[in-house]
Amino acid sequence: MRKLLLTITTIIASLGIWLLISSNQAAKSTTSIQAKLADVKDYKYYLDAGNDKIGKEMAKIDLVIVEPIELQQKYIDYAQKNGTLIYGYINAMEADKWNSELYSQLKEEDFYKDEHGEKMYFSEWDSYLMDMTSQHYQKLLLEEIQKQIVQKGLDGVFLDTVGNINSYLPENEQEAQNKAMLSFIKAIKQQYNGLSVAQNWGFQTLADYTAPYVDFIMWENFSYDVVGEDEWSLDMMEQLVEIREKSGTQIMTIGFEDEEKSRTLAEKYQFKFFYSPAGSYYNTWQ
Template identity: 40%
Template sequence: MRKNSKLLLICCIIIFFLLVGYFLTLQKNPLDGVHQYKIYYGEPAKDTVKKLSGYPLVIIEPTHYSRKEIEKIQQTGTLVYGYINSMEADRWNKNLFKQFEHQDFYYRDGKRVYLKDWDAYLMDMTSFHYRETLLKEIHQQIEHKQLNGVFLDTVGDIDDFFSEDSKEMKQQQESLILLLKVLERRQLSVIQNWGMETAQKTAPFIDGFMWEDFQHSYIMNDDWSKEWLKKTRWLSDEYGITIFTVSEKEKEKSEQLAEKQGFVHYYAPRDYEEW
């Protein structure tokens, strides 16, 4: 009887530690420990794959790469995250653009919202078909090619275009969270670009957050930026999110400010295709 009790106790202890290990694995942020990264959206040149493999983390445009090229980058332990435009439809991406339907575009005064600077259109995250199309694209470009995660760009459009319409902003945010929950079930890691207000809602579903234009003088002389610096730090502490920053000016001061906050900084003085 005692022997059976001991065996039962041992089995319970083993199961307990296995469960603890399992849940710790689920909760671990794959971006923990990343101290350097590179953004590269261009098509790969002859030595691009080799250069990218020298970074702990790279963010790329996945449509330009094959599964074999991704695999070569990952051989040294490099994490590869693929660019997905969340709130805008780029006209250059013809294969994806032609899949969108009327209800996927956001309309103001009965017209699509055209973003001239980017040759793109503002999209409506509340459209079920739009979310399904994005998920299909993520499956083809991220999951099928076995990248490590998704870099969701233009989330900041939710803050920029809907900040004066709280009802619409809430609907867009809630719809984005529906998308993120699907990615969570697929065990896909996500880095969100911009959208500081929206990040207060999406924080439980993302592993990373990127703050572009992280210039020291601008932040330290702007009350709004200083306030969001505190809030972004809080997100990092509260949810274990890795914060990435990018600057094109004031290299040393911007790096020091980022490092002081525990953020990972990237200096890009010209453009992302420069090495």
């Protein structure tokens, strides 16, 4: 009995040491990626296939967000060898019908439904709003991250449409979805050795829930005529600066118009800036 107790104690102690080492490794990984992100000077957001010209240009840029289903592995590898950080696009709060392999695995419980039991469809993107509280849906997304991000050796995952929680859901439903998003991001960190996580929009989600686990957030349409004199936007810029100082979360902005004034505003707050004259259409290398 004494031997058995000793063995059990040894196993527990070993497990504790292993967990501590894993935790420390994840923390070091997070610190390292945050330092690299802080040094980013230029970045691109591109969601289509590559070619030799694009591949060479990717290797000259500090960070590129890509669609890993579309972009060929050889261009990802080449860019990373030259020091480019590559983040892979994963649609978090919407399911795209074009991604048939993932879409075909969805169950009814995975779709968000309003008080009348109706799904929310986005015709512009041919996608549906999803329910992050669905454990089955979270499982599918984690498997997608394993397949598209981890196995392909990308530096991090970029979670799109996080902002849908605050933009489209009734206020009394937002807390449950935000908590589920936090749980999902924690699961990414736990399962994939502290994999770097970024999110698109969802400023309140970031401030109240996810900031300690998110390495950068994207602000689309950071165009001077939209945000330059808007009180809510200016207050949000100050809040994001505070979040960056506290959690190390970098802010990536994308301007759609008035490149010079928009870039100057971004630089004022030490935000990263990318100009996209095509707006939120990222299937053309610009």
